[in-house]
Amino acid sequence: MTQATRHNKEFRIPKRLEGIQQSNIRRIFDSALPGSINFGLGQPDLPTAQCIKDEAIRVINEEPLGYTSHSGLPELREKIITEYPHLDLAASDCIVTVGSNESLFCALMTLCQEGDEVLVPNPAFPAYPAINNLAGAETVLYRLPKEKGFGFDAAEFEKKITDKTRAVIVLSPSNPTGRSLSREDLQSIAKILDGTGIYAVSDEIYRELYFTEERPASISEYYENTLIVGGLSKNMSMTGWRMGWLMGVPEVMKKALVVHGYNTVCTSTITQRAALAYWTEEGKRAEADSREIYKRRRDLLVKLIDEELGLNAVSPEGAFYSMVDVSELGDEMELVNKFLQNRVITVNGSGFGDEAKGFLRISFCASEENIREGVGRMKSALDI
Numbered sequence: 371m372t373q374a375t376r377h378n379k380e381f382r383i384p385k386r387l388e389g390i391q392q393s394n395i396r397r398i399f400d401s402a403l404p405g406s407i408n409f410g411l412g413q414p415d416l417p418t419a420q421c422i423k424d425e426a427i428r429v430i431n432e433e434p435l436g437y438t439s440h441s442g443l444p445e446l447r448e449k450i451i452t453e454y455p456h457l458d459l460a461a462s463d464c465i466v467t468v469g470s471n472e473s474l475f476c477a478l479m480t481l482c483q484e485g486d487e488v489l490v491p492n493p494a495f496p497a498y499p500a501i502n503n504l505a506g507a508e509t510v511l512y513r514l515p516k517e518k519g520f521g522f523d524a525a526e527f528e529k530k531i532t533d534k535t536r537a538v539i540v541l542s543p544s545n546p547t548g549r550s551l552s553r554e555d556l557q558s559i560a561k562i563l564d565g566t567g568i569y570a571v572s573d574e575i576y577r578e579l580y581f582t583e584e585r586p587a588s589i590s591e592y593y594e595n596t597l598i599v600g601g602l603s604k605n606m607s608m609t610g611w612r613m614g615w616l617m618g619v620p621e622v623m624k625k626a627l628v629v630h631g632y633n634t635v636c637t638s639t640i641t642q643r644a645a646l647a648y649w650t651e652e653g654k655r656a657e658a659d660s661r662e663i664y665k666r667r668r669d670l671l672v673k674l675i676d677e678e679l680g681l682n683a684v685s686p687e688g689a690f691y692s693m694v695d696v697s698e699l700g701d702e703m704e705l706v707n708k709f710l711q712n713r714v715i716t717v718n719g720s721g722f723g724d725e726a727k728g729f730l731r732i733s734f735c736a737s738e739e740n741i742r743e744g745v746g747r748m749k750s751a752l753d754i
């Protein structure tokens with residue numbers, strides 16, 4: 371090998387990785403001072419339900435813990451599909467994944483190739499454009515206009531669809547806005563997509579964390595060509611367990627299984643076996659209790675932001691985030707840093723898309739006491 375050839379073998383960033391950065395949420399979190407109040411990460415502070423923890427300990431001691439099949443334990447997939455009775459899916463149309471992040475990866479890697487476009491809400495969870503890049507697809511953003519409180523706008527959505535559109539990301543309830551799509555919104559998405567062959571990739575990881583009377587509806591109720599991304603990370607405080615799923619269109623799922631199998635083989639067998647306890651009275655009760663806790667926190671946070679800081683916070687319908695309008699207070703990043711110095715972690719809205727510039731995302735994965743303390747610290751940082 372000549373010197374020149376040797377030189378050519380030096381590390382070069384493959385095209386699919388160009389421009390992908392680690393998310394700034396982590397960077398902000400890592401630079402926080404000890405004792406900071408965390409309004410930053412979307413990581414539940416509540417414990418995992420006792421029945422799931424007990425079951426994990428039992429299965430470690432008593433059950434076989436080799437690989438499961440690539441798609442996951444059949445009895446677990448049988449349970450997961452019961453969450454969407456209207457779809458009438460078979461267990462073979464569902465894959466248990468390493469968290470919902472891996473479901474997104476499987477879905478987009480299976481659907482997309484070079485030259486395809488994927489519609490992504492602006493603002494939204496930053497993983498979508500990154501995964502699109504890895505899948506070779508182009509991200510096309512559709513605005514959720516801030517002047518509509520980050521609500522859905524059918525005209526903004528429709529005008530971004532081209533012949534190259536392969537998939538659209540539907541996210542409800544949303545990270546970062548906490549807004550849910552109404553049945554009318556979903557119907558209009560379905561109407562726009564009808565007959566196009568475009569796939570809806572519906573991220574429903576916050577589906578069970580809702581503060582409305584009814585659980586938010588799913589695009590899959592209105593549009594057949596849907597892949598559902600979900601899991602137990604957020605509603606069951608199981609982020610570290612890595613329990614997610616992907617289900618939907620059978621012919622797509624067959625290929626998604628190949629992506630998943632070569633990537634991960636299967637998610638942890640301990641996690642899969644323990645997750646079965648979610649489908650028990652105790653599991654569902656723990657979920658309902660968390661929902662109540664987050665609802666109280668939401669009410670408290672929105673009230674304090676208004677009364678103590680004089681700022682306007684979007685009152686979310688689900689998830690555990692609120693967007694606070696700080697556009698009158700100057701540069702968002704300066705504000706994030708000012709709050710960091712006062713030991714409060716927040717995230718700049720523009721990290722989720724330029725539509726959210728001038729906003730901060732505040733997560734309420736913090737106790738009511740910490741919410742009071744955190745808003746108090748924000749108040750003193752602002753000298754009010």
Ligand SMILES: Cc1ncc(COP(=O)(O)O)c(C=O)c1O
Nearest residue numbers: 412469470471495545575601603
């Ligand atoms: C909208 C959304 N989708 C997916 C994920 C991934 O969650 P997990 O892989 O832990 O299930 C997150 C995590 O923050 C998220 O906010």
